[in-house]
Amino acid sequence: MTELIIIGAGPYGLSLAAHAEAEGLSYVLLGLPMHFWKEQMPQSMFIRTNPQFVSLSDPRELFTIQKFSEATNIPLSSPLPRPVFVDYAFWFAQQTAISITCELAADVSYNGEQYKVTGESGKEWSSEHVIIATGLQHFSFIPAPLSSLPDSRISHTYGKTDFSAYKGHKTAVIGSGQSAWEAAALLHLAGSDVELIFRSNAPNYSEEDNLISGQKLIDSAKQFYLYSDHQKQDIWKRPRKSSVAYFLKPFVEGKITMFPASQIVRTDILDNQAVLSFSNGNERSYDQIIAATGYQINVEKLPFLSPNLLHLVEKDPFTHRFPILNERFESNVPGLFFAGPLASHSHGPAFGFVAGIRAACTSIISYLSEKTKYRSERL
Template sequence: MSFNNANGGRQLTDLLIIGAGPYGISLAAHAKAHCLTYTLLGYPMHFWKHQMPQNMFIRTHPDSVYLSDPHESFTLLRFAAESGIDLPVPLPRPLFVDYATWFAARTGVRFTPEHVLQLSRTADGYEAVTEGGGVYTARHAVIATGLQHYSYIPDTYDGLPPGLVSHTFALTDFRPFAGKQVAVIGSGQSAWEAAALLHMAGSDAELIYRRDAANYREGQSGSELIQLGETFFDLPLEQKREKQVQPPGSAAAFLRPYVEGKIRETGNAVVQKAEAVDGGKLRLELSNGETRLFDHLVSASGYRIDIGRVPFLEQRLLELLEREDDGNGRYPKLDAHFMSSLPGLYIAGPLASYSHGPAFRFIAGVRKACRSIIPRIVRSMAHARSGSS
């Protein structure tokens, strides 16, 4: 794995890739294999390293966890074999980060480790300005960022002091909650993980959720989600709408021993009112008529994907982007090859999940995105060269 020097040069490359997680790394591997020049902007696997709890697991079976190169040569199974390790089930998150680092090294991916401050259009294509003052231009650009811009906390908690409420996003150190009473609101994987990690850190946690009871699911292979990613775009509209509806929250069955018998659970309840009270406490009024006092609340309320919340997109560029008819205009409209309404601007990952389906909220869509985007860019460049000759 190697790094580019951010020298601020304006050399025009074929491709800008914004986001250095699984999608960005895989796109770079495909670009390199197709002899495209590229700049991969972002800190390698930053979200996975620094904004997710490291002592928890990936719920998808290791057989369906991988990054993508053109020949599918550098798989998680190959990494395990070459590293002399047995892949545990479930898969620890740090092991996936190690795999991504190995993958990048084996495929020759090069990083420019800087955050992008602004992406804008130019006469030749697109320009990215970085935190270090670098200016990078390319004929094409791919936005391949993850969920970091979209964390959602319900309006019920508006007005609470910041010290009393957190979102599960970026909550990685639970030691400060030792000896404290903490409410975890939600019924999905992130709620159960947070509750388990709070208990392990010595806090008195309580899970509060609207379901009647916990919803545990056995380990998911991920193969069905991957297949859906391959076919979703061409489905009839009614089938797309059915697939786009997210199922009720569930937790992986491997979390059961971390929670059951250790953490209080209150089901069939919704927080109707939350207020700060004397002594730095938080008072919750629940729909079942009960009240609770806590030191802190953790909202496992998920994410609301919205391209308008991507901080580095120039306002003029945002205005020009055509949106999907999702009722809110939060998703960019993408074609079969993930290109937006702006020529040469492609979008992968969660922002593509309305056009291309729920696989793209996760790494299950990596292969489809790479095999669609990079060949399309190669063809468009060949067409441009033949037209100018």
């Protein structure tokens, strides 16, 4: 039996493994390394976060992205190209000497004392501690009335890396955030007749270098949990206005037709086209619709958690979608931890980004290391 199983090999999973490795904990890291960043996102686009805030985490901060730049002579620019971030993550994994089992988890069950994790190959591992460090891949969200359109006419931005198939097609991108602007820009470059439709009155561009917003997220990573439940709920209730990285402005402004302040109230299929009806009475027809409508985190959507285990996990009383976590990122089920987006309701918005990595790693792995040492001393 291993001391720890980490599920998910993205930035959070790699960093958790680096901390576990440094502490001498036995662990299994399950996942396809950086698969979401490498295979499910357009590589011709950029990381919106300033390079100053995108480092993965090892205990002594020896392998930051700045050290990667020095070691490889790859310059860091803002915005940072996605392939550079992916290359950095693989360099980080190599430098920290972490072990990765390139296999997805198929099932996680709990017998009241320990967890059994079964991989897609059928191989099994047991441990008293499991960290769920997966990202957004299970949570793409298409709201009504868009969700009533057939799959042949609508798709989510998740997983879209090549827009060449849209050449010559009239395409609507629905959304006001980063993924909407990226999709619209790439569709335009691919030769699609693209229109951008969103509910807000105007685009909300972030500051040019994202330094202020990046630092705010870092600062909030350890502060948010200390707020009262009432304060946290007040924060989550506030309208969250989607923002777009400033560097995307020249890719879209003056090139793509925008329809701000547009509320879609109905969708239909007519003459083999998707017809969108708006609250002002207007209608527009498209060959394809791309929903850049974000993600809705829901622990129930994790396909590998067994129904019995899911039933045990206490969810927050407001959305009933997030696990309730303590200061160590542990759920009410002993030994079951969550890092990344699934931790964001308890620990704050920083954990939907790379900004929360170090706080999660130091909290979880330090606790497990102390627990293991205490047990060893008692034997």
